[in-house]
Amino acid sequence: MELIPAVSAEEEENYSVTAEKAFEHANAHIIDFMSSGAPGFENWTGASIDPEPLELYDINGQKLFYEFSTYKHNILVGKIYVGANKTLGPSVQVIETTTNLYNTTEALKKSIEVARNEYPDGEIKSTKMVEYSYPRIGAMTVVKDKTSGDEHRIFVDVYSLEVVPDRPVTETQLGVWSMYEHKVKNRVGGNLIEWNKSDKYTKSIEKEVANKGICISVPVILDNYSNYETSNVYYGYYHYFFGLDSYGNTVIARYGKLPVLKSDEQKENWNSTLGELGNNIKDTVASKYMYPHGEVVTCGTNSKGYFVILFKYGNVSESLINDIYSLIDNSAKQMDIQDIPVEFGYGIYREEIPLDSEQGIYHWFGDSTANLSESDIHVLEEYMKEKPTIPMDKTVVAYGKIPLLKDQNEIMTWADKLSAISGSTQDKITPYMEKGQVIVYGAELTRLDVGINETLPSEEKNAIVKEIYQIIDEEARKQNVTTVPVIFDEGIFIDELVTEDVKIPLEENNEELSNSNNSNSKSDNGSKPSESSEIRSTPGFGLLGSLICLYGGWKFRKK
Structure with missing residues (x-):
């Protein structure tokens, strides 16, 4: 049987949804459902959605769904199925609050074994997890007959591990059918409108929870965030x-x-x-x-x-x-x-x-x-009794949460953790700096600080913020830090060093957070001067020249 794709390769490329985008939609929908008190999610409080989904395909070879699993204390509590193509309509297709475990490895292995037994001279073209007869899931192996050139499909149900005949399903016999073709046929235009509604909804939730330090691009601890x-x-x-x-x-x-x-x-x-x-x-x-x-x-x-x-x-x-x-x-x-x-x-x-x-x-x-x-x-x-003075900055977004630090020992221990995270992610942040997208990156006393070039288009700026926070969050989790606090500010490059009405933060190393005596002198207006608490695992990392802290943001001299 020759497989005919439902859409052209160009259409698939234009309408495909990345796993990262699908994860954002899954996170946003569940966060909103739980914050609005939707029933069925009581056991999800404290759980997190795994950002690595299982990819489910249609029997015609088209990527169909991303299956995201939700775990609480390493126990599966639910699944979210997000469409892998915009032509399928609303992004979140199915949410399972009670799930049955299955072994994809065994199903894939058996489908390959059956294919080799039935077509010993055939060439295995692909093996994928598929929705072969919604909501039934199984493994599909495509094998090509070297003599005739025909392609054959072997289906194995993921739960029973039984072979499913490659024939149309009827009321009386088990078989397979294309869910993609069923959902898309004569409905592409309407489905695209519905997907765009889902995307708009996701962006609104993203903006709302960002004010509370939540980034939907990374795993979050699911909760009712309405009162955060x-x-x-x-x-x-x-x-x-x-x-x-x-x-x-x-x-x-x-x-x-x-x-x-x-x-x-x-x-x-x-x-x-x-x-x-x-x-x-x-x-x-x-x-x-x-x-x-x-x-x-x-x-x-x-x-x-x-x-x-x-x-x-x-x-x-x-x-x-x-x-x-x-x-x-x-x-x-x-x-x-x-x-x-x-x-x-x-x-x-x-x-x-x-x-x-x-x-x-x-x-x-x-x-x-x-x-x-x-x-x-x-x-x-x-x-x-004096008013503290804080250098003004132009904040893009603030993610994460600073924990309650009870004394100076806890403060310094936390600062060391942030410095270690900064050092471990330095190589991955450097390319953004070389492109002029990021101006400075380092650890402050209680948070990490990323300076974004304010001249970038807003769409590029937002994309960079998400990418960088994902990099930092991934490394932080390796070091047992969740909800890592990161502030994203805006700044610009300059070629000339500005010397009027500025404060120049002092470079500090990991062992010494205190400023020099001069940095503590009182300002002329009677306010206390702010202190720079920037820590860098590598002295000068993140500085393309001299750092100058201005009341409108940052300005730097290019190398």
């Missing part, structure tokens, strides 16, 4: 009034009620009100609750509209939180604000505070203050 927070990898979500800059926050509790803010003007006015509230309570918080006298380290707000109090990890009790909320609430009521919304959380800190920068005397945050003089304590108090 904005990723703590994105520092720009927070704006601090006074205290130290945090390198990743973990929410403890929220009090009060958010106001309804519909217009940009309302949001701007609300932020101004919170800033005024911060000034009103600053002295009391600093003298009673703030480091070095207490557990509070940072005061500010977030993009959602909460007033924010951040603690260092440690002796934070419910009574302490209640006391601080009462202070804030009472002050807010004097401004005619009821039920002031306040978010309490833990911050991550690594900062060297200048006690006397001219004499080169500094104090690491978190070190004991027992031996400090009264004047030194006063310097700390005043320093904590």
